[in-house]
Amino acid sequence: MESGGLLLWALPSALLLALLLQLSPRLRFRAKVLSYCALCLMASALTAPACLLWNGGRTVENMRIIKNVVRSFKYLYGLRFDVKGLEHFQVEGPCVIVSNHQSVLDMMGLMEILPDRCVQIGKRELLYFGSVGLIMYLGGVIFINRKSTSNAKSVMSGVGQAMTTDNVKVWIYPEGTRNGNGDLLPFKKGAFHLAIQTQVPVIPVVYSSFTTFYNPEKNLFTSGRIRVEVLPPIHTSGMTATDVTELCDTCYTTMRETFFRLSGTARRVNGSTPHLAQ
Ligand SMILES: CCCCCCCCCCCCCC(=O)SCCNC(=O)CCNC(=O)[C@H](O)C(C)(C)COP(=O)(O)OP(=O)(O)OC[C@H]1O[C@@H](n2cnc3c(N)ncnc32)[C@H](O)[C@@H]1OP(=O)(O)O
Numbered sequence: 385m386e387s388g389g390l391l392l393w394a395l396p397s398a399l400l401l402a403l404l405l406q407l408s409p410r411l412r413f414r415a416k417v418l419s420y421c422a423l424c425l426m427a428s429a430l431t432a433p434a435c436l437l438w439n440g441g442r443t444v445e446n447m448r449i450i451k452n453v454v455r456s457f458k459y460l461y462g463l464r465f466d467v468k469g470l471e472h473f474q475v476e477g478p479c480v481i482v483s484n485h486q487s488v489l490d491m492m493g494l495m496e497i498l499p500d501r502c503v504q505i506g507k508r509e510l511l512y513f514g515s516v517g518l519i520m521y522l523g524g525v526i527f528i529n530r531k532s533t534s535n536a537k538s539v540m541s542g543v544g545q546a547m548t549t550d551n552v553k554v555w556i557y558p559e560g561t562r563n564g565n566g567d568l569l570p571f572k573k574g575a576f577h578l579a580i581q582t583q584v585p586v587i588p589v590v591y592s593s594f595t596t597f598y599n600p601e602k603n604l605f606t607s608g609r610i611r612v613e614v615l616p617p618i619h620t621s622g623m624t625a626t627d628v629t630e631l632c633d634t635c636y637t638t639m640r641e642t643f644f645r646l647s648g649t650a651r652r653v654n655g656s657t658p659h660l661a662q
């Protein structure tokens with residue numbers, strides 16, 4: 385009797401939802417993004433105990449576990465990564481990895497190629513994203529307060545010391561925020577100060593544009609292919625604070641050219657309207 389009643393409600397509701405998703409591209413897009421967030425929350429909640437049992441607490445070693453979990457997400461969303469230049473990660477000791485940042489989907493691209501003993505710099509707000517914040521904390525993500533330059537700078541100088549004493553690589557998104565407008569935002573300089581202060585190489589990584597398969601403005605979120613290129617390390621030994629701007633500009637120019645080449649797009653004309661990233 386009870387299961388009959390449940391069927392009476394559940395079946396039409398499921399059919400109605402399926403119909404709505406078919407009819408409204410916006411709803412379909414939102415549902416897919418929401419499913420990704422739910423997957424991240426669920427996977428993080430299940431992975432956190434494994435990290436605690438295996439490694440006991442906050443340590444970069446947990447990134448290996450997190451990486452293996454996140455690498456399976458791409459199959460659910462029909463994403464394919466074509467990666468070139470992985471050999472450039474084989475530098476002795478620490479380095480600063482810089483890459484472009486287009487959307488929350490970047491976590492899949494990040495974990496696809498993340499080298500061993502590598503942590504990321506993330507905005508402090510991410511710490512409060514429930515189990516996702518917990519897993520980032522356990523993986524050793526370094527949180528910065530973007531609203532306070534002095535705080536961000538002092539955290540970054542602490543990172544420099546830890547990089548050399550603990551032999552860790554640091555992954556930074558120098559655009560400082562997500563940007564899905566089919567171009568790169570101007571770079572912030574924190575990553576380049578860090579590399580020069582610690583005299584370690586900078587390794588640029590470029591992901592092709594997502595706009596052909598993921599575009600919130602067009603409610604587009606389909607399967608797709610992402611081309612990834614790890615570029616040769618840029619050595620900083622002998623550089624000083626006066627070289628930061630030039631290093632930053634060199635990386636920006638090289639990465640932007642690579643981005644357009646990988647995306648198969650021409651250079652952007654200034655003034656074109658960017659769309660919001662999600
Ligand atoms: C299943 C779930 C999976 C989860 C997976 C886990 C993975 C998680 C992945 C998480 C991914 C999360 C991804 C994310 O969350 S991305 C968002 C967070 N990340 C970043 O913002 C990183 C990039 N930002 C920067 O580098 C900024 O520069 C910082 C934040 C440091 C300051 O920015 P701010 O906007 O406040 O200031 P400014 O850049 O205008 O600079 C002002 C001045 O200071 C100088 N200056 C800067 N730095 C230094 C320094 N160190 N020593 C000395 N000087 C320094 C600089 O040259 C400039 O001077 P001048 O040149 O104009 O004279």
Ligand SMILES: CCCCCCCC/C=C\CCCCCCCC(=O)OC[C@@H](O)COP(=O)(O)O
Binds near residue numbers: 485488512516
């Ligand atoms: C109990 C609280 C529950 C809160 C639930 C929150 C739901 C969100 C859940 C999952 C989102 C999965 C995202 C995985 C990590 C994403 C990292 C990321 O891409 O962060 C954005 C950051 O780089 C730049 O931020 P802005 O572009 O400046 O903004």
